[in-house]
Amino acid sequence: MNRSTDRQDGVLEAQPGTTAGGAHQGTRVQDRAPEAPQQAVPDDGSARAALLRVRDEVGKSIVGQDAAVTGLLIGLLADGHVLLEGVPGVAKTLLVRTLATALDLDTKRVQFTPDLMPGDITGSLIYESKTSEFTFREGPVFTNILLADEINRTPPKTQASLLEAMEERQVSVDGVSRRLPAPFLVAATQNPVEYEGTYPLPEAQLDRFLLKLTVPLPGREDEIEVIRRHSVGFDPRDLGAAGVRAVAGAEDVDRARAAVARVAIAPEVLAYIVDLVRATRSSPSFQLGVSPRGATALLNTSRAWAWLSGRSFVTPDDVKALTLPALRHRVALRPEAQMDGVDVDDVLGGILGTVPVPR
Structure with missing residues (x-):
């Protein structure tokens, strides 16, 4: 089992450039x-500075989850997908929304439920009576950052509908392949497997995630700060009011990926x-x-x-x-x-x- 509610991912809590102890x-x-x-x-002078600004910007709405923020940035830089595991209420969804806002990237959210169908994610063919033709209606997977919320609340068949998108950056419907926008990142959240009503992700799909990050409960001081922000009017549904703004863009991600390579x-x-x-x-x-x-x-x-x-x-x-x-x-x-x-x-x-x- 993984105990995911009381600890972060070690050195990723530190600021870039240090180990968990503060120095290499x-x-x-x-x-x-x-x-x-x-x-x-x-490319230290431009793309790296932009990505570090994103990290700071996310801190305007997220308290005490530095390791998760850094992990998501690493996933984006390494062109991979990230699985976030934690109990309900630790700001997993808010974290992904804030990251997309700071990066000025399009994002869509899918709430995974037991009755969710594959076409609800990838899209489907719709019959147009006026033209007597079928047209493709894009699903929410056609975005830059797909928030797959509580991915382990839906059966394996629907979970598997993400496999092609995650691996090939495309979806196939009725024999036609359609490319997804770039960059493309699946940020999936899940509750620990001990919770009722969960469907453990199959090994083939787990292996498609570059990272699995544990999102713990906040420490005492961080939780006090969370409550303080809410006491003065912080609304997680209104990131603009919290001062979160776009400080980077897709071009910064492209330059950063080239530098990482x-x-x-x-x-x-x-x-x-x-x-x-x-x-x-x-x-x-x-x-x-x-x-x-x-x-x-x-x-x-x-x-x-x-x-x-x-x-x-x-x-x-x-x-x-x-x-x-x-x-x-x-x-x-x-x-x-x-x-x-x-x-x-x-x-x-x-x-x-x-x-x-x-x-």
Whole structure:
């Protein structure tokens, strides 16, 4: 099981450029660029500054969820999708809406319910009596950021309707494929599986999510600030009144993605990623380990975090920071481990503590 209500995703709580302790540790591979010509941080002066402004802008409506905000930005930079898990009422939906507003991107929301049909997401053919023809009516998936709210409240058939869109960035209806807008990000929220009326996402769909972020209950001081804002008139339905405005755009995302793709990674750090992934396959607690797709996800998200942190190369600390959110949904506990109350994050944390770090 995953305990998702009381902790965030470690180092992602820190400001870009620091570890959870506040500074990068050591003077070995962690702080040394790979053997390659030195280069400035790719596009640091424009796209990176814009993305960091977005992070600050989201803080106008969201309190104490820095790790989730950063994780969503990493998902966007790495051209992947993000699954947000937390109990009801921790601002998962508000977080995604605020991010879209700050990025000036189109967003649509689908409330997943037991009676939701695939066509309600992808769109369908509508018969026009005036022309005696069928025309395609786009579903809400035709947007930049699709908020799939409570995705585990709907049966697997409807959940699966997102698979093609998430993987291929297109949908097919009646044999015709239609491209989705770019950028395209599915930000799905779900309640913990212990809640009644949930349908656990199948492994094939979980693997399509680049990251799984846990959204915890706020700490005491953060909760006081949430209540204080509401006491002076904050309305989550009116982001404009809260002062949230567009501070970046799709062109900034495009430039940022190009910069992230140029972030270098040393062979020993690549090997470290592979060693971590292979360790999940031999863990006695897991019946299913991480596939090569998961290793690629850890690589891409580590690059994005390194770039946000102001570096042109990936360190082992970057890999450690993204290991839990990039891998926790790609493993499956053995039944006996589940019965013993073993936590996926604890097992992954143990692997991080035993796999040798490059020096």
